[in-house]
Amino acid sequence: MERFIDLKSFNTFGLPVVANYFVRIAHSAEIKELIENPVFKENRRLILGGGSNVLFLDDFFEGLIIQMDNTGWEIINEKDEIVYVCARAGTDWSFFVDEMVEAGLHGLENLSLIPGKVGAAPMQNIGAYGVELKDCFHSLEAFDLQSGNIRVFDKPSCNFGYRSSVFKHAARGRYIISAVTFALKKNAELNTSYGNLEEYLKQSGIKNPGIKELSEAVKTIRQSKLPDPRYVGNAGSFFKNPVVHKLLLDDLMKEYAQIPKYELGNNTYKIPAAWLIEQAGWKGYRLGDAGVHDKQALVLVNHGSASGREIFALAMKIQLDVKTKFGIHLDPEVNII
Numbered sequence: 001m002e003r004f005i006d007l008k009s010f011n012t013f014g015l016p017v018v019a020n021y022f023v024r025i026a027h028s029a030e031i032k033e034l035i036e037n038p039v040f041k042e043n044r045r046l047i048l049g050g051g052s053n054v055l056f057l058d059d060f061f062e063g064l065i066i067q068m069d070n071t072g073w074e075i076i077n078e079k080d081e082i083v084y085v086c087a088r089a090g091t092d093w094s095f096f097v098d099e100m101v102e103a104g105l106h107g108l109e110n111l112s113l114i115p116g117k118v119g120a121a122p123m124q125n126i127g128a129y130g131v132e133l134k135d136c137f138h139s140l141e142a143f144d145l146q147s148g149n150i151r152v153f154d155k156p157s158c159n160f161g162y163r164s165s166v167f168k169h170a171a172r173g174r175y176i177i178s179a180v181t182f183a184l185k186k187n188a189e190l191n192t193s194y195g196n197l198e199e200y201l202k203q204s205g206i207k208n209p210g211i212k213e214l215s216e217a218v219k220t221i222r223q224s225k226l227p228d229p230r231y232v233g234n235a236g237s238f239f240k241n242p243v244v245h246k247l248l249l250d251d252l253m254k255e256y257a258q259i260p261k262y263e264l265g266n267n268t269y270k271i272p273a274a275w276l277i278e279q280a281g282w283k284g285y286r287l288g289d290a291g292v293h294d295k296q297a298l299v300l301v302n303h304g305s306a307s308g309r310e311i312f313a314l315a316m317k318i319q320l321d322v323k324t325k326f327g328i329h330l331d332p333e334v335n336i337i
């Protein structure tokens with residue numbers, strides 16, 4: 001157990017937060033020991049992967065940071081076309097996807113280059129370019145911090161939704177996810193239908209991409225619009241894309257006929273929050289070192305020395321402005337600590 005650790009390199013907003021207590025978990029067996037420790041019992045705790053979806057409000061974390069650092073993956077079973085691969089929670093997500101793509105195992109290629117670690121991926125059912133984690137999720141292993149027991153979650157018990165799961169809501173903070181198992185395919189049709197991706201492949205003259213070409217295409221698109229946290233602090237999309245009823249959309253379309261929308265069924269539509277934020281005039285905005293990315297309006301950035309509260313205050317201003325202008329509530333995707 002370490003004391004007074006600077007978390008600047010452990011959160012992609014690059015905020016210089018000091019943690020009162022910090023422990024690194026290199027093997028999942030260490031969790032059993034940890035939960036008997038008085039520091040664990042008596043303190044507020046936060047489980048941290050790569051810190052790419054958190055915003056610390058304060059510069060001191062009065063509690064215990066549990067950093068998942070158990071790495072590695074293995075094939076645990078094979079059945080006909082399906083290969084079951086188990087990855088430990090501390091494995092870098094992007095590295096893991098690259099390894100699967102290299103091995104020719106299909107399912108994760110559209111999720112290339114998402115920052116963070118494997119253990120956090122089920123937390124918000126990560127998604128990109130038409131694919132979500134749940135599409136090739138098999139099960140996960142987690143430590144129940146209340147009972148001290150290990151529990152295996154199958155897909156239904158994770159209650160996955162758009163950027164949500166049981167771990168993000170009903171069971172928030174209760175489980176440490178220690179490993180995730182994926183059901184990948186030796187052969188499968190690639191998913192190239194996401195607008196941007198389809199367009200990019202067309203423009204690049206790629207007709208029948210292989211799994212590696214698709215992964216490279218996703219990486220190129222991502223790099224062209226999302227800021228690299230090594231140079232500009234950010235946590236990806238700050239808000240979720242809102243889902244609205246047809247009645248509200250019809251009203252909006254009277255004024256904004258060109259509003260982008262994706263039909264979800266049941267008279268509901270998903271509207272890109274980036275579009276709403278851009279229309280409201282925030283794209284590229286900067287106040288001090290807190291700002292809105294100039295290539296993707298859904299990404300809030302730390303240009304250098306913004307505080308967590310400054311970034312949060314900007315987010316709240318945007319939220320209020322979008323609500324006032326469009327009558328739509330934007331729900332943060334990032335975990336506010």
Ligand code: FAD
Binds near residue numbers: 117124228236
């Ligand atoms: P952290 O930020 O460390 O943690 C996130 C949450 O999960 C916290 O509440 C934490 O307590 C909890 N948690 C972490 N590990 C565990 C564990 N082992 N057990 C239990 N709880 C845990 N997300 C997308 O879905 N799609 C994208 O396309 C995408 N693009 C991004 C691009 C950029 C540039 C950035 C910076 C972020 C992006 N994100 C995206 C968000 C982020 O990458 C994902 O949410 C990722 O899964 C977070 O992983 P992490 O290890 O950094 O989690």
Ligand code: EPU
Binds near residue numbers: 127196238273274296
């Ligand atoms: N748009 C704008 N202005 C912008 C950016 C986008 O108007 O500055 C509009 C355009 O109409 C565009 C649409 O928004 O077609 C969608 O944009 P984009 O394809 O960039 O996707 P997004 O909806 O902004 C979501 C995810 C991303 C994910 C991409 C690709 C959420 C909250 N975000 O963003 O995930 O990478 O799709 O699939 O669902 C993340 O979760 O952190 C994240 C980056």
